[in-house]
Amino acid sequence: MSDEHLNLTLRIWRQDGPEDRGAFRNYQLDNVSPHMSFLEMLDVLNEQLIASSEEPVEFDHDCREGICGMCSLMINGQAHGPDRATTTCQLHMRRFNNGDTISIEPWRATAFPVVRDLVVDRSAFDRVIGSGGYVSVNTGNAPDGNAIPIPGTTQEVAMDAAACIGCGACVAACKNASAMLFVSAKVSQMAVLPQGRTERTERVLGMVAQMDKEGFGSCTNTSECEAACPAEISVEHIARLNREYARAALTAR
Amino acid sequence: MARVASETLKSRVPDGPIEQKWDKHRFNMKLVNPANKRKFNVIVVGTGLAGGAAAASLAELGYHVKSFCFQDSPRRAHSIAAQGGINAAKNYPNDGDSVWRLFYDTVKGGDYRAREANVHRLAQISNNIIDQCVAQGVPFAREYGGTLANRSFGGAQVSRTFYCRGQTGQQLLLGAYQALMRQSQLGKVDICARREMLELIVVDGIARGIVVRNLSTGQLESHTADAVVLCTGGYGNVFYLSTNAKGCNVTAAWRCHKEGAYFANPCFTQIHPTCIPVSGDYQSKLTLMSESLRNDGRVWVPRNAGDPRHPSEIPEGERDYFLERRYPSFGNLVPRDVASRASKERCDAGFGVGDTRLSVYLDFKHAIDRDGEDAVRKKYSNLFHMYHKITAENPYEVPMRIYPAVHYTMGGLWVDYNLMSNLPGLFVLGEANFSDHGANRLGASALMQGLSDGYFVIPYTIGDHLATSELPEIPEDHPACRKALASAQNRIDRLMSTGGKRSVDSFHRELGQIMWDKCGMARNKAGLETAISEIRDLRREFWANVRVLGRGSTLNQSIEKAGRVADFLEFGELLAMDALEREESCGGHFREEHQTDDGEARRNDNEFMHVAAWEFHGVGEDPTMHKETLNFDHVPPSTRSYK
Numbered sequence: 001m002s003d004e005h006l007n008l009t010l011r012i013w014r015q016d017g018p019e020d021r022g023a024f025r026n027y028q029l030d031n032v033s034p035h036m037s038f039l040e041m042l043d044v045l046n047e048q049l050i051a052s053s054e055e056p057v058e059f060d061h062d063c064r065e066g067i068c069g070m071c072s073l074m075i076n077g078q079a080h081g082p083d084r085a086t087t088t089c090q091l092h093m094r095r096f097n098n099g100d101t102i103s104i105e106p107w108r109a110t111a112f113p114v115v116r117d118l119v120v121d122r123s124a125f126d127r128v129i130g131s132g133g134y135v136s137v138n139t140g141n142a143p144d145g146n147a148i149p150i151p152g153t154t155q156e157v158a159m160d161a162a163a164c165i166g167c168g169a170c171v172a173a174c175k176n177a178s179a180m181l182f183v184s185a186k187v188s189q190m191a192v193l194p195q196g197r198t199e200r201t202e203r204v205l206g207m208v209a210q211m212d213k214e215g216f217g218s219c220t221n222t223s224e225c226e227a228a229c230p231a232e233i234s235v236e237h238i239a240r241l242n243r244e245y246a247r248a249a250l251t252a253r
Numbered sequence: 254m255a256r257v258a259s260e261t262l263k264s265r266v267p268d269g270p271i272e273q274k275w276d277k278h279r280f281n282m283k284l285v286n287p288a289n290k291r292k293f294n295v296i297v298v299g300t301g302l303a304g305g306a307a308a309a310s311l312a313e314l315g316y317h318v319k320s321f322c323f324q325d326s327p328r329r330a331h332s333i334a335a336q337g338g339i340n341a342a343k344n345y346p347n348d349g350d351s352v353w354r355l356f357y358d359t360v361k362g363g364d365y366r367a368r369e370a371n372v373h374r375l376a377q378i379s380n381n382i383i384d385q386c387v388a389q390g391v392p393f394a395r396e397y398g399g400t401l402a403n404r405s406f407g408g409a410q411v412s413r414t415f416y417c418r419g420q421t422g423q424q425l426l427l428g429a430y431q432a433l434m435r436q437s438q439l440g441k442v443d444i445c446a447r448r449e450m451l452e453l454i455v456v457d458g459i460a461r462g463i464v465v466r467n468l469s470t471g472q473l474e475s476h477t478a479d480a481v482v483l484c485t486g487g488y489g490n491v492f493y494l495s496t497n498a499k500g501c502n503v504t505a506a507w508r509c510h511k512e513g514a515y516f517a518n519p520c521f522t523q524i525h526p527t528c529i530p531v532s533g534d535y536q537s538k539l540t541l542m543s544e545s546l547r548n549d550g551r552v553w554v555p556r557n558a559g560d561p562r563h564p565s566e567i568p569e570g571e572r573d574y575f576l577e578r579r580y581p582s583f584g585n586l587v588p589r590d591v592a593s594r595a596s597k598e599r600c601d602a603g604f605g606v607g608d609t610r611l612s613v614y615l616d617f618k619h620a621i622d623r624d625g626e627d628a629v630r631k632k633y634s635n636l637f638h639m640y641h642k643i644t645a646e647n648p649y650e651v652p653m654r655i656y657p658a659v660h661y662t663m664g665g666l667w668v669d670y671n672l673m674s675n676l677p678g679l680f681v682l683g684e685a686n687f688s689d690h691g692a693n694r695l696g697a698s699a700l701m702q703g704l705s706d707g708y709f710v711i712p713y714t715i716g717d718h719l720a721t722s723e724l725p726e727i728p729e730d731h732p733a734c735r736k737a738l739a740s741a742q743n744r745i746d747r748l749m750s751t752g753g754k755r756s757v758d759s760f761h762r763e764l765g766q767i768m769w770d771k772c773g774m775a776r777n778k779a780g781l782e783t784a785i786s787e788i789r790d791l792r793r794e795f796w797a798n799v800r801v802l803g804r805g806s807t808l809n810q811s812i813e814k815a816g817r818v819a820d821f822l823e824f825g826e827l828l829a830m831d832a833l834e835r836e837e838s839c840g841g842h843f844r845e846e847h848q849t850d851d852g853e854a855r856r857n858d859n860e861f862m863h864v865a866a867w868e869f870h871g872v873g874e875d876p877t878m879h880k881e882t883l884n885f886d887h888v889p890p891s892t893r894s895y896k
């Protein structure tokens with residue numbers, strides 16, 4: 001691996017607030033170590049901006065290890081940048097070349113309004129989960145953990161779906177800004193587990209209705225979401241959601 | 254110098270045999286009748302395992318709850334990052350576990366500096382937690398027959414750790430979060446995300462509310478309630494570099510401390526042995542490689558210092574598996590404090606590997622040869638993936654390189670058996686309190702404690718407070734609210750008007766370096782005294798020379814960071830002072846003056862078998878230490894040995 005430092009042009013979306021129109025600004029950043037993470041590169045940029053009394057770029061992040069789902073950047077038009085199965089915070093500068101221009105934008109979707117610069121409001125996802133993405137079991141009501149055996153293979157499917165980090169890359173990557181991959185991951189996890197079966201009808205109907213209400217677009221099966229998903233959630237879950245939905249629509253009175 | 258209060262602190266542990274204390278106490282506590290519960294408002298700050306579980310459970314009981322977090326969604330609390338697993342005394346593997354053994358291991362693991370009664374309750378409750386999480390749909394790993402699987406963690410000789418691949422915290426947190434969102438939909442919880450708590454509102458000596466900054470709009474808001482439940486996590490980021498998420502802070506706890514809540518054992522910090530080493534001065538955080546990896550990974554360094562060969566070319570006979578050598582009975586699964594010090598010892602002696610020589614190998618070759626790559630992948634794929642991403646090295650082929658890093662904080666706000674601080678009405682749960690782990694936490698027990706506190710303790714103990722206290726209504730314009738609002742505003746104004754030259758991060762890094770060098774894995778008197786004076790100087794410079802740009806009336810992460818660093822600069826001094834006062838080595842607190850000939854920690858039970866809970870008197874003023882004497886009636890203190 002090359003240790004050569006990079007000189008970069010960063011084309012970054014700046015927007016003062018929800019009402020501001022926003023625009024791209026160009027910044028020159030030199031001498032970037034290839035071992036830095038992408039967000040560390042932005043930290044260095046911000047230090048440079050502060051030193052010249054310019055307001056730093058606001059961007060969301062927290063865990064910086066790919067699990068909290070807080071980081072959220074469109075990098076050269078790709079949600080979380082060029083690498084598969086990788087969040088922005090896990091992306092490293094060794095992926096870029098000296099002299100590159102890198103464009104950095106927030107998630108773009110009606111349901112995710114921009115708060116400032118690269119920060120968006122994803123509370124729509126919380127409301128979708130609140131509309132059925134749970135098992136209704138109050139604290140203290142549970143039987144022994146081993147009371148219902150669950151085959152290892154079923155558990156693996158549930159875990160694959162449950163691995164969703166709720167970042168919203170699926171929405172950002174979709175030309176319709178559809179949230180189907182996100183919603184289907186939760187529906188699918190609960191549909192395969194015996195604990196989730198009781199409420200499967202209400203769950204899928206409730207979550208899909210809320211998804212529509214939040215202004216997410218419809219799914220036209222382009223699978224861009226799967227390609228962008230850092231948690232490798234498969235579009236097979238969308239197929240399961242569709243079956244669950246059809247079943248629920250038939251049985252619901 | 255610290256002043257010491259003459260009265261000892263009362264932990265309010267109920268009488269009776271330890272196995273019956275919690276049941277008896279639950280019976281003796283006052284209840285709030287179901288119809289009255291909805292008249293009570295409860296503020297829960299934090300939506301991690303502790304706060305998420307508490308807010309959901311209290312709402313299910315009928316209380317009206319307001320839930321706060323600084324992230325954009327409750328689901329992103331730092332608990333999401335926990336990897337390895339959660340302990341419970343189920344004894345499903347039939348390998349000799351029991352509530353008593355979990356209790357025993359935890360008290361011993363904490364190096365006899367935890368409160369026995371709390372730890373016993375935790376061990377009792379551990380089993381209910383697993384049941385609750387399974388019922389929520391948490392996809393724990395299972396055996397082929399469909400029963401729950403377990404793995405081993407450090408400091409225990411039984412397999413009692415439940416896990417979801419390497420994402421246990423994520424799955425447990427999503428379980429709690431989904432329960433919380435269900436209550437939100439039912440109108441029982443108001444979710445207040447992107448809010449940072451800046452002040453505690455105290456009326457007539459009782460905690461009655463908080464002031465928060467709405468991080469999206471910059472507005473300050475006051476919220477009043479009948480009780481405040483603080484679940485704001487640990488303070489590891491006082492070291493700047495840690496395995497914690499970037500936003501983790503001491504602010505909420507520290508502002509409560511300044512309003513009178515005692516801060517207990519701040520010097521008990523945990524350094525985790527297996528983290529990806531520092532690679533450059535731009536480094537913004539350190540990444541944990543879960544302790545579960547030590548089930549299958551073996552830790553070693555070359556026998557010849559500076560051996561230039563590729564690790565795979567170094568023959569077995571020229572490797573030093575130093576944990577197995579020094580601790581034959583626990584081997585690679587010694588507790589964290591012991592493993593960290595052993596790695597540091599090897600590196601200090603010149604045997605470290607990598608460019609910086611500040612790392613040791615964690616090698617999976619034997620496990621891959623024994624069980625096959627697929628078996629290893631199934632258990633740890635996300636961790637290996639993460640390692641590969643960060644280092645550009647494939648750990649299936651080359652041993653990982655690891656080094657200790659700050660990870661967890663056992664200290665926190667002092668609480669009694671009911672998890673209430675010395676300030677009535679202020680409850681503290683999860684990593685934010687000091688209670689159950691003594692001087693060293695065993696792996697997979699923080700998730701257990703957070704969920705125990707949130708699901709199964711606070712729902713009972715809060716009722717006793719609400720049913721027995723006079724709680725007149727507090728209008729929003731009450732003088733106490735106005736005072737707290739003014740104080741928060743004043744602080745922000747000061748930060749914004751300093752007009753200095755240095756960025757907030759530069760101060761944070763410098764503080765972190767002081768803390769790591771002088772209050773980290775090894776501490777001594779001279780170093781701690783220097784640290785205290787350096788922190789004071791840095792704090793003075795911060796308030797004269799920090800540069801915070803932009804406005805207070807928008808989202809402004811510089812203001813957020815500046816407030817947190819300002820608090821770390823006050824808190825760091827207390828941490829160092831606590832470390833200075835504790836003239837012994839125990840758990841994660843290692844004083845170089847107090848060690849055995851072979852470099853093991855030497856405790857001083859005669860003088861230090863107590864909790865040190867500090868009372869604030871002003872920035873730069875000497876605090877008062879209140880002692881809570883600890884008694885070990887069931888697990889007699891002995892020298893902790895893992896040999």
Ligand SMILES: Cc1cc2nc3c(=O)[nH]c(=O)nc-3n(C[C@H](O)[C@H](O)[C@H](O)COP(=O)(O)OP(=O)(O)OC[C@H]3O[C@@H](n4cnc5c(N)ncnc54)[C@H](O)[C@@H]3O)c2cc1C
Pocket residue numbers: 298299300301302303304321322323324327329330331332333334335336337338339421422448449450451484485486487496497498501502504505541543660661682683684685696697698699700701703
């Ligand atoms: C990388 C990593 C891996 C770990 N793995 C394990 C493991 O395998 N097993 C185990 O048992 N433990 C593990 N731990 C430890 C464990 O994850 C934590 O101790 C535990 O999750 C803490 O939970 P909590 O609810 O107390 O706090 P947190 O999860 O830290 O939540 C804190 C909450 O408080 C909120 N908050 C904080 N400050 C403020 C403020 N000022 N205003 C408003 N809100 C605020 C935050 O928004 C957040 O919602 C791990 C820790 C790390 C760092």
Ligand code: FES
Pocket residue numbers: 060061062063064065066067068069070071087088089090
């Ligand atoms: S910051 Fe947590 S996933 Fe990127």
